[in-house]
Amino acid sequence: MDITGKGMRKDMDNMDRREGEQMARLACKALSEKKAVDIKVIDIHEVSVLADYFIISTASNPNQVQAMVDHVDEILGKAGHAVKHVEGTRGSSWILMDFGDVIIHIFDEENRLFYDLERIWRDGVAVDAKIFMDGD
DSSP states (O other), X not given: OOSSSHHHHHHHHHHHHHHHHHHHHXXXXXXXXXXXXXXXXXXXTTTOSSOSEEEEEEESSHHHHHHHHHHHHHHHHHTTOOOOEEESOTTOSEEXXXXXXXXXXXXXXXXXXXXXXXXXXXXXEEEOHHHHHHOO
């Protein structure tokens, strides 16, 4: 018998990770459906308490940025995952959507290159976004 509670905590952490992974899969699919370019998934759970996953994607224009934001919000919302916080406004060149376990960054091309989040979060583990979009 585990009187320390570590076993239960580990089980809860695994459940949370599975939920985060499912949210990341849904988000990747939603972004892909709106023709996002260069979707990157970074597993940051070992290097940050902010979230389990960062998803970074590029849109070609402000209308596409907003379409991607709206679609991700709709798809994750239907699955029971409400956005906790959004940074950026309609017409912004970078919008951040915080779903707790998953943080989604939607950039225009210029700002994606300028902020280079992939470099900043290189200590995380890059995950093949295609696997997230194909697998269930």
